[in-house]
Structure formats: C-alpha cells, structure tokens
Amino acid sequence: MMRKHLFYRGRSLDRDLRSLYEDRGRLPDMSKLEHEYHRRTTRILLSIIGILVLLTGASWAGFLIFGSQSQSNVEAELAFEAPRVAMSGAPLEVDLRYRNQDKNPLGTVTVSLRPPQGLTIQETEPASDEKGRFQWNLGTLGVRTGGSIKLKLVPYGIPGDRLALQAVMAYKPANFNAEFQTVANQEIEIKDSSLQASINGPSELSPGQEATFALNYENRSDAILQNIRVTPQFPATFSLASGTEPREGFWKIDSLGAGERGTLDIRGAFLSTASGTNELKVRFEVSEENETLPLLEAVAPVNIKGGNLLIELIANNNPDLRFVRLGEMLNFKLKLTNIANEPKPDIFAELVVRSSLLDWRGALGEVAAISSEANTIRLPKEGKVSIEAGKAAEQDFSIRVAPSALPTAQPTIEAEAKVMMGEAVLQSNKVKIFVVSDLTVAAEGRYFGADGVAVGSGPLPPRVGEETRYELRFTLTNSVHDLSNIVVTATLPPGVEWLNQTRADAGRIIFAADTREVRWSVPRMPVTTRTQSAAFKVNVRPGEDKRGSLLPLLSVTRAEALDSIVQITFSTDALGVYSSIESDPLGKGKGIVQ
Structure with missing residues (x-):
C-alpha cells in the first residue's frame, strides 16, 4: 500500500493555490501566460546594445572633432613669403616657411606644393624627394622648431592674370593618433611682362590697301627668354601678304637675351568686308615641353574707311x-x-x-x-x-x-x-x-575565285527555295598619303544571311545583327601597302516572289579614313552588289533567280 508524502495536504492545499491564482472566480489560461524571464533578458540585451551605440557615437564624435580639426589643439604654421605682384617670364624667389608651435613634437611631417598652370618651378632648396613631384618628407618636427623651403619660380601670364599657389603640410602629433593638415595659399598677380612689344603702323586704311606693320619687341628682364612663339590673332577680314604667313601658325624666336630687341614685319591688307575699327593682335608665348605659357599680347587698332x-x-x-x-x-x-x-x-x-x-x-x-x-x-x-x-x-x-x-x-x-x-x-x-589621298573602295561578289575554284556553293543561277552561298569582298586601294582609322561599312539587305565566315589582310570584320551592318576596321594603311582586302560569306534562299529578278546582296559600301598628312577625315563609296556578280568572270550573268 502506497503512502502519501508528508508534505501533501490534499484539498486544503488546492484551496490555497486557487486563492493565489484565481481572478474573479476564474483560473487564468495557462497557455497564454507570458514568461517573465524572457522579458528581462530582452531588456538586458537592449540595454547593452544602447550602451555600445553610445560608446561608438562618442568615439566617432571624438575622432571627427579631434582628428579633423587641425587647429583645435595643435599649432602648426605654414606660410609663403612672396611678393603679391610679379612680372611674367621673370624668375621669382619664394620662401615656404613651416614651424611647430605646439608643446608636443610632430611626426611624419610632409609638405606638398601645388603650383597652378602658368607657373613653372626652376629650383628648390632642399630638392624634393621625388623628381617631378614637389613633396618633402621632413620626418619629425621638434617642439618650437621649424624651417623653410626656398623656391625659384617663373610666373607666366597676361598682365591682369592671377596665379593661386598652394602648399599643404600634413603631420601627426606625438600625443594623438590622427593626421592633421595645415594649408597655405598665396595669390600672385601678373602686373607686367618681361617682354615689351608694340605694333606700329598706319592707324587708318582702305579695304585692299596693303600696309606693313612693325612688331617691335624687347626683353626687359635679366634672364634669357627661349622658345618664344608669336601667334597672330588677326581678324578674318585681314589677309597676310602671300609668302609672309607663319608656316606652323606662329612665328618663332629661338632665343632673346637680356635687353635684346627685335622687329617682325607684318605685311597685308584688309578685305573688302572690313569696316570700322579692327584690331591686329599678336600673342607672345613661351614653349616649354608640352605646354605653351603666355607672356604678353600686343594690340593695334586700325580704322577701315570707304569700303563699298x-x-x-x-x-x-x-x-x-x-x-x-x-x-x-x-x-x-x-x-x-x-x-x-x-x-x-x-x-x-x-x-x-x-x-x-x-x-x-x-x-x-x-x-x-x-x-x-x-x-x-x-x-x-x-x-x-x-x-x-x-x-x-x-x-x-x-x-x-x-x-x-x-x-x-x-x-x-x-x-x-x-x-x-x-x-x-x-x-x-x-x-x-x-x-586628300586617292583612297578608293571596291565591293564585289564572287562565286568563283581567281583560280576558277568555287568559293561559293549551291545552284548558280540561284533557284527558288534553294540555298546559294556567295563570297563578298572589300578592296581598299591607296597610294598618295598614309591613312589611319579606316572603317568600311555596308548593310546586308533582308533575306541575305550572315554566315560568320570572314578573312582580312588587316584589321577585323564584325557584323551587328540588330542593324545588319558589316564593319571592317583597319587601324593603319601606309602608302607602302597599296591594297588591303577582306571577305565574308553570305547565304540566300530566294522565295517565289524573287523569280525572274536579281537579288541584292550588299548595299552601297562606304570607306572612311583619316588622311595622316592633312589631318582630314574623308570618305569614298562603292556601288551595291547584286547576284549578277559582274566582277566574277565565270559567274557573271548568272544572277537571275530561276
């Protein structure tokens, strides 16, 4: 016989439990009770995430405030010592001074110079660390120490131009793991030019009246000016006398010593369409490597009278x-x-x-x-x-x-x-x-090759409902000037199938299915290569509506090329190709669909 546990009190215990859990005479639905311990766990996790977000935000805020504001806690100075005005083409000495004003050393210090277009750097002391890049790696800069970089510059420009010179100093303070920057800017205005020039001649002319203008120039600097270009910027109504035009679009002065003078005669006449005040203008520039730098412009106004x-x-x-x-x-x-x-x-x-x-x-x-x-x-x-x-x-x-x-x-x-x-x-x-050169293009259809061997297949003449294959050819001929960027294009008519069988002496042939365009591209064709050719194969299956007629195989062909001597792009055309294939001695006359 089983014995009840001593702690079991039977119905009295049930009544006690009911009094604890019963709500207004009803027991709660135990299947819908919430689990308190889950709610507590969620609150704890959300609290931890919130704390991490706050810490991350604080870290980023500190980085943004202390890592990007170069003037917050660090005093690093960078400044130019340079005149604010300069003479175009005349050398200019500039000091770029840097200094650590902070109580902590500065590490990994670099200074970079950003010269504008129109300003050349002849010398630097000390020399930059990498040729062609104006950057100096200064290492560590001690407390209250500094130095300077000496620059020898040559500004170029027309009087009134302004050149903006900039330098950047990057560094890391010893007590902070972030990079700071200090920027220095210097504007230099071109007030004058090392070259003086004037155009002297008649101030009043009639249309067609030939006159000579003297362009006088002088180097007023202590330096030698070299590779000077004198470019005429005359109005369209002024015509230089025959034989006096500059060959390359400008006159050249190889060298002009300090204090040296020169004269260039400009001879010509104004056209009948000229009237009122016309300006004769020339521009002096210095040619250095791959750029031209302006020195001066000289202008002479001329009044034109009586043009009728x-x-x-x-x-x-x-x-x-x-x-x-x-x-x-x-x-x-x-x-x-x-x-x-x-x-x-x-x-x-x-x-x-x-x-x-x-x-x-x-x-x-x-x-x-x-x-x-x-x-x-x-x-x-x-x-x-x-x-x-x-x-x-x-x-x-x-x-x-x-x-x-x-x-x-x-x-x-x-x-x-x-x-x-x-x-x-x-x-x-x-x-x-x-x-331009004598480029020609020919387009032809072939069923037989020059040796009489068939390069096509199928019935000839073509028959309704049967396939006939042809070989279509492009031939380029040229003998006067070298050519480049040559493109030959033609379109396949409806009913002509591209077979993707091609060959070319040079370049490559592609077919665009959406436009039905055949394109042959040749990068270059020197005059030593008189001819270039390419070929591709097509297939036709004529319907009943084509019986008794010729089949179009290729549209008009166009060849476009750049003449390398005169630098002009031009084009030439060839007639379309039909199934009569007149250039094929064995196949011609056999093009009417049977």
Whole structure:
C-alpha cells in the first residue's frame, strides 16, 4: 500500500493555490501566460546594445572633432613669403616657411606644393624627394622648431592674370593618433611682362590697301627668354601678304637675351568686308615641353574707311570647302557687290591659284585670260566692267585637280583675287583647300575565285527555295598619303544571311545583327601597302516572289579614313552588289533567280 508524502495536504492545499491564482472566480489560461524571464533578458540585451551605440557615437564624435580639426589643439604654421605682384617670364624667389608651435613634437611631417598652370618651378632648396613631384618628407618636427623651403619660380601670364599657389603640410602629433593638415595659399598677380612689344603702323586704311606693320619687341628682364612663339590673332577680314604667313601658325624666336630687341614685319591688307575699327593682335608665348605659357599680347587698332565694294571668292559653291579629291573639278566664283550709291566703273580682277596639283591644260574660262606660268587668271578676258549701284557681278573659272600625285607633292590649293578699281587695289578673302589621298573602295561578289575554284556553293543561277552561298569582298586601294582609322561599312539587305565566315589582310570584320551592318576596321594603311582586302560569306534562299529578278546582296559600301598628312577625315563609296556578280568572270550573268 502506497503512502502519501508528508508534505501533501490534499484539498486544503488546492484551496490555497486557487486563492493565489484565481481572478474573479476564474483560473487564468495557462497557455497564454507570458514568461517573465524572457522579458528581462530582452531588456538586458537592449540595454547593452544602447550602451555600445553610445560608446561608438562618442568615439566617432571624438575622432571627427579631434582628428579633423587641425587647429583645435595643435599649432602648426605654414606660410609663403612672396611678393603679391610679379612680372611674367621673370624668375621669382619664394620662401615656404613651416614651424611647430605646439608643446608636443610632430611626426611624419610632409609638405606638398601645388603650383597652378602658368607657373613653372626652376629650383628648390632642399630638392624634393621625388623628381617631378614637389613633396618633402621632413620626418619629425621638434617642439618650437621649424624651417623653410626656398623656391625659384617663373610666373607666366597676361598682365591682369592671377596665379593661386598652394602648399599643404600634413603631420601627426606625438600625443594623438590622427593626421592633421595645415594649408597655405598665396595669390600672385601678373602686373607686367618681361617682354615689351608694340605694333606700329598706319592707324587708318582702305579695304585692299596693303600696309606693313612693325612688331617691335624687347626683353626687359635679366634672364634669357627661349622658345618664344608669336601667334597672330588677326581678324578674318585681314589677309597676310602671300609668302609672309607663319608656316606652323606662329612665328618663332629661338632665343632673346637680356635687353635684346627685335622687329617682325607684318605685311597685308584688309578685305573688302572690313569696316570700322579692327584690331591686329599678336600673342607672345613661351614653349616649354608640352605646354605653351603666355607672356604678353600686343594690340593695334586700325580704322577701315570707304569700303563699298564687297568681294567674295568661293570654290564649288561652298564657302566652307575644306578638301577635294584628285581628279575632281574646282569651280571658282568671284562675286563683286557694289553697296555704294553710285556705279563702280573700270573694274577687273586677277585670280591667283597656287598649287602643283592642278591641270592647267584643262582649265575652263570663256571669259578669262589664263596664264598658267604665273598661275593667274584675268577676269574678264579683255577690258573692264562697270557695276551699277546696288548690283553684283560674277565671274567664274574652272580647273581640274590632277588625276594623280606623288606622295611628296604639297597637298594644298590656295587662291585669292585682287580687284583693280581705278587706282585702288582691293583684296579678296583667301581660299585654302587640301587635296586628300586617292583612297578608293571596291565591293564585289564572287562565286568563283581567281583560280576558277568555287568559293561559293549551291545552284548558280540561284533557284527558288534553294540555298546559294556567295563570297563578298572589300578592296581598299591607296597610294598618295598614309591613312589611319579606316572603317568600311555596308548593310546586308533582308533575306541575305550572315554566315560568320570572314578573312582580312588587316584589321577585323564584325557584323551587328540588330542593324545588319558589316564593319571592317583597319587601324593603319601606309602608302607602302597599296591594297588591303577582306571577305565574308553570305547565304540566300530566294522565295517565289524573287523569280525572274536579281537579288541584292550588299548595299552601297562606304570607306572612311583619316588622311595622316592633312589631318582630314574623308570618305569614298562603292556601288551595291547584286547576284549578277559582274566582277566574277565565270559567274557573271548568272544572277537571275530561276
């Protein structure tokens, strides 16, 4: 017989428990009771996370406040000792001083110089740690110690320009593990130039009246100026006399010693379109390595009076014509417009065309007298013309560009006209046209190769519902100038399938399925390589609607290239290719769908 435990009190114990847990006569639902110990654990974890967030925030705040504010606790000085004004092209001595004013040493000290464009650094003492970079690693800087970096600079600029020089000192205080920076700025204004220049000549001219202007210059500094460029910045209405134009777009002065002087004569005339005040301006610059640095600008105002006959010379009805091809015809038109209130009598003109690439034997000008020895055309052929007030007169002249040229031939054609009106001589605008290389492109379709072996397959002539494969070819030919960036493009018509079978002498062929464009790219084609070719294969399956007709295999082909001599991009085209494949001796005439 089992015995009850001594601590069990039966029903009296049940009544006691009910009195503890019963709420208004009902026992609680034990399945929905909350576990108190879980709530306490959550509160503890959240408290710990909150404390960590506060500590992290405090750490970052301390870093931001004490790590980035260079002037909070550390006194490090960096300053330039330099004049605020300077002379363009004249050497300038500058001290860059640094000092530790703090009570603690500064470690890993570096000073970097950031010169602006237009300021060159000739010498530094001490020398920078790395050539080409103006940075000095000073190591540790003791308490209340400092030093200086001596700089020999040459500022360049037009008077009125301002150059902003900057230096940065980076360091770490001994009692703080963070990097600080101190910045020094110095502005230098260009007040004058080491070079003095002036343009001296007539202050008033008539259109077409030729005049000479003396450009006088002098080096007023104690240093030698070298590699000086003198660039004309003349208005479009001023034309330099033939043979006086700078070859590279500027005149060059190799060296100009201290106190040395020089003169450059500028000869030319204002065009008939000039009126009012026109400025002749030249710019002096020093060429150093890969940059040009300004020294000075000289300006001379010239008043143009009495211009009432406008002269316009254009080629091929295009005032912006830049280039022509060998063998093309050049059509010059000289237009004279009288804007005065009275007639202009006794007018004739001389058109001068200079080039070794002109075929004077085929020159056309029924109203012109041609002198091929002097490259001159007189308009009109005989006598003179009169132009009524408010009216215009036109004279035409045509000449063909030579069909071929040697690679050494000068690739330019220059033309200008002088108009004689009584005792006055008026100058037209100048026309300069480049002659580009003789690049040609050919596009052809082949079924048989040159050896008679088939390079295509399938029925020939093509048949409805059956596949025929052709080989399409591009051929580039060039002999006058080196070419670069050559791109040949054509489009496959609908129904022509790209087979991704290609070959090329140079470059590569790609096909864009979305545009159906075939593109052959060749990086370079020197004149020593007269021809380049490429080929690819296509497939056609003509439908019933094509029976009895030729199939288009390729659209018009375009070749575009950069002429490396004249630096002009130009293009040439070839006709589309059809299933008649006329260039295939064995396959031609077999293109009509059966």
